[in-house]
Structures are given as C-alpha cells and as structure tokens.
Amino acid sequence: MENMPTHFTPAALKFLRDLAKHNDREWFEPRKAIYEQELKAPMLALIGEINHELAEFSPEHVRPPQKIMMRIYRDIRFSPNKQPYKTNVAAWWARQGLEKTSGGGFYIHLTATEFHIAAGCYMPEKEQLLAIRRMLLERHEVFRAIVDARKFTAVFEPFDGQKMARGPKGFPAEHPALDLIMQKQWGVSSKLPAEAALSPTLLKEIVKRFKLAAPLVSLLNEPLVQKPKKPLF
Secondary structure, three states: OOOOOOOHHHHHHHHHHHHHHOOHHHHHHHHHHHHHHHHHHHHHHHHHHHHHHHHHHHHHHHHOHHHHHHOOEEEOOOOOOOOOOOOOOEEEEEOOOOOOOOOOOEEEEEEEOOOEEEEEEEOOHHHHHHHHHHHHHHHHHHHHHHHHHHHHHHOEOOOOOOOOOOOOOOOOOOOHHHHHOOOEEEEEEEEEEHHHHHHHOHHHHHHHHHHHHHHHHHHHHHHHHHOOOOOOO
C-alpha cells in the first residue's frame, strides 16, 4: 500500500495563528518542538515529494530539501520590524547555478490563512533584469503564449510586475513587448485556502501548477544561465 502524500494538520495552522499573536522568543522557544513536528518536518517531507515529481519536468531545480526550505527566522538587522519570526513556512526552488541570485524558480508558502503557490522571477538583479528584457524583445510572443493559455489562466494570476512609469533606457519606445519590458518582475501565483494544506491532494495541486509554470520559468532563466563553451575542435 502506497503512503499517503504529505500534508499538514490543524495543529500546524493553530501554531501559525498563535505565532502571529505572540511573535517573540519567549513564546516560540518553549514551543519550538511543536514547530519542528507540525511544520518543519512535514514541509521537508513535502519538498522531497515535490522534488521527485520535479525530476520529471524541471530536474535543474531539484536540490536537497534542507536547501529549499526557507528559515522561519527573520533577518531583523536593518528592519524597523523587530519581530524575530516569519508567520509562514516557505520553500524556494532556485535553478541550479542560480542559487545565489534571483533567477526564475518555484515557490510555496503556508500561512494561517492561505497556501500560496508561485513561479517566476521575483527579484532579479540588475544584470538579470537587463538580460530578461533583452530576451523579451525577441521572445515576447512565446512568453504570451505560455501565460495566456486557458489552462494557465484558470489557475494563475500574474504578478503585478512593479511596472515602471516609462520604458527603460536603451529600449525602443514603440515595441509590441513594451508592456513586458516595463516590468521589474515576471511570474504568476495561485492562492488556495489554508485548509488545502490539510488535504492529501496538496501535493497534486502544487505539482499541477509547477508543471504548468515550468515553461515560463525555463524561458525566464534562458538568458541567465551561462551556456557551456563549445570545444575548439
């Protein structure tokens, strides 16, 4: 008999609700074992199951689960918000070779109120921004064909794109891709109720969306991945 796919329990959502009310070390530390049992362990198991599926259609995004799961601890060094913990558990599948940067990838997070699934390029670095915009000058029709497909729009909403007020310097003012080039991020997201995380169908819902988004992620990473040098002879 096959094991049931990983999902979370109501105790996970209760922990996240309570953490939002008591976001401090005095509350968290005595309950750290609950976090590790109800949130960290299931998330690592879920990532492993997603990796197994990703190997079939986006193998370049498969990494050890510990590298994919994001820390619950916030970096508060330069933030006016000194709350030490995130109120979600999250995972980010970067592309191999782009782990230290912000290329295209796949993302999930669970909060007390929603399960969020996303894919795309969220915070590209300056050189990546330029490379993606140049790619879109040539491949905008391919990009639109992916994101406008009926199956795609049935489950995804586009990022707002953080659109610029005017076209970036050095790009043609009259171009059919101008609306795409004016964006600072490219991607899509899908929000499910938090209760979706309690169902054994969670893995299926995530993989369905990742599979649909894989061509988009691949397209965005094309100009960012260093091409192997051809042998001289």
